[in-house]
Amino acid sequence: MNRDRHVDGRWTAWLFLAPVTIYLLAFYAYPLYRNIELSLREYTVRSFVQGGAPFAGLDNYQKILSDPTFGPALAHTVVFTVASLAFQFGIGMALAVFFHQHFPLSRTLRALFLVPWLLPLIVSASTWSWMLNSDAGVVNAALGTVGVGPVNWLTSPDWALASVIIANVWIGIPFNLVVLYSGLQSIPVALYEAAALDGATGWQRFWRVTFPLLRPVSAITLLLGLIYTLKVFDIIWIMTRGGPTDSSTTFATWSYRLGFGSLLPSFGPGAAVGNLLIVMALTAGLVYIRLQRRQWA
Template sequence: MNDTTQAPERRAVRGRDGAAVVAAAPRARASARRPRSGQWAAWAFLAPVTAYLVLFYAYPLYRNLDLSLRNYTVRSFVQGGAPFTGLKNYGTVLHDPTFGPALLHTVVFTVVSLAFQFTIGMALAVFFTQHFRLSATLRALFLVPWLLPLIVSASTWSWMLNSDSGVVNSVLHYAGIAPVNWLTSPQWSLVSVIIANVWIGIPFNLVVLYSGLQAIPASIYEAAALDGANGWQRFWKVTFPLLRPVSAITLLLGLIYTLKVLDIIWIMTKGGPADSSTTFATWSYRLGFGNLLPSFGPGSAVGNLLIVMALVFGLLYIRVQRRQQTA
């Protein structure tokens, strides 16, 4: 039987008396260097990601927290030296008359937008699983609102909902309905921005939910049909439970996105009239950048409250997912 074990390399070394002494080559040092070189390679790959997270996530969060704990002015914002005020800015925000309406508008805007986006997106995803003629073309057309820049979409809706020359009021006029002040009425301004946000968010829900539906085996539907299940029963007993993980991540991403929506509301109504469509995102922007004398501290405090809201919902999602995995 041949011995496959390789003997260690040896080399001749001259002793003090000139005699040749055979010694083993230092392979142990070479083998010890390999793990260290692998660690350096791993750190080299992690360095760009770490730098990106620090520069674009950790440092902005730190600066936002620092702004909310100090009394910054325009001068101190540039030159530094703002005095530390602790939680005073948060107290100012909580006692501001705008806090209550802004919180209510944020919740209503987020919940209603998510409900309609998810429901319509689910209905369209189930509809397009029929694979009829021109289904691919129609799916591509539904992606247009998602592909357009937000400033274009918001400007388009502002024009369509204009009280005097908008397309929507023109249609209502031909239908014998009185025109509606969509953007200038406190009763309709929040409804207007919700409609625009729902229109923009439907394609995202459609794409994600349609991808989830494609992963469900057709044999399950065939077995349900053999058991006598109708279309609604197949959806409620088969499609919806199997689509629950995809639905959860869709709702979570939609929630985080909707909480921080600024472009649409600011372009269409700027949070008005009379703060009737002000949310935490628009309020924070207005405090920090929308006035000649910006209030950096309170604006950052409102932004941090928005971050906390998103973090709470994210932790709730993780907890629900763990319960579903252990169940």
């Protein structure tokens, strides 16, 4: 009797696990396998549809590593990711601490800061493209009022990467604000009161109380931001298409351009670049897990 109940319980558990297992296999495991398989074969449009692509081994990886675009794309990916994370997290933290003061209209203003997060990315990127237009953009118009000449934000190799970083920072600030503000809500007010009685200034309370207690929340915020930023494509593609002269090309835009950006797509090299992004995100996740284990050890 007990054995029958045990067997029934196991089958019930598997039935509950079946939907999520099917979901993970269909939308994570199979696409990952397919991408790896693409990167190890020499696919053409015909073989992509009909099959029969010859095995190429690591030739596609060798192609992208020896491609002149690899070095600049890697550098742009690192700069884009690090700069976006730094400004998104820094501004998001400052706003979270600011709104934690609970002043009048704080809820209304906090809700308004969520607008960039709620807008479709194509709308946000198109808006920034218009604002940063060299001839009719409002940013250059504002700079002109203080005597600064027009800047070719999207058409100059010196400014294209900075322009897409600015747009991505604006889009990512609300996420950091919401998560960090939620973390601040869990910090007991008594700790701030005790620090104030000890004579701690506002800056000291932040560094000695707020920041240490927010480390777990900060870590997951940075990890999620890193994974999201590594794969940012639409913002860059809509604003600059990775140009001019590859000055804002990242691994995400390069992978798309190789796979779908020409009449003779290079599916294998495009998949190989995409796999490099996966490895970078996976490395960040493993570092996070290791740091968490050290913290709880």
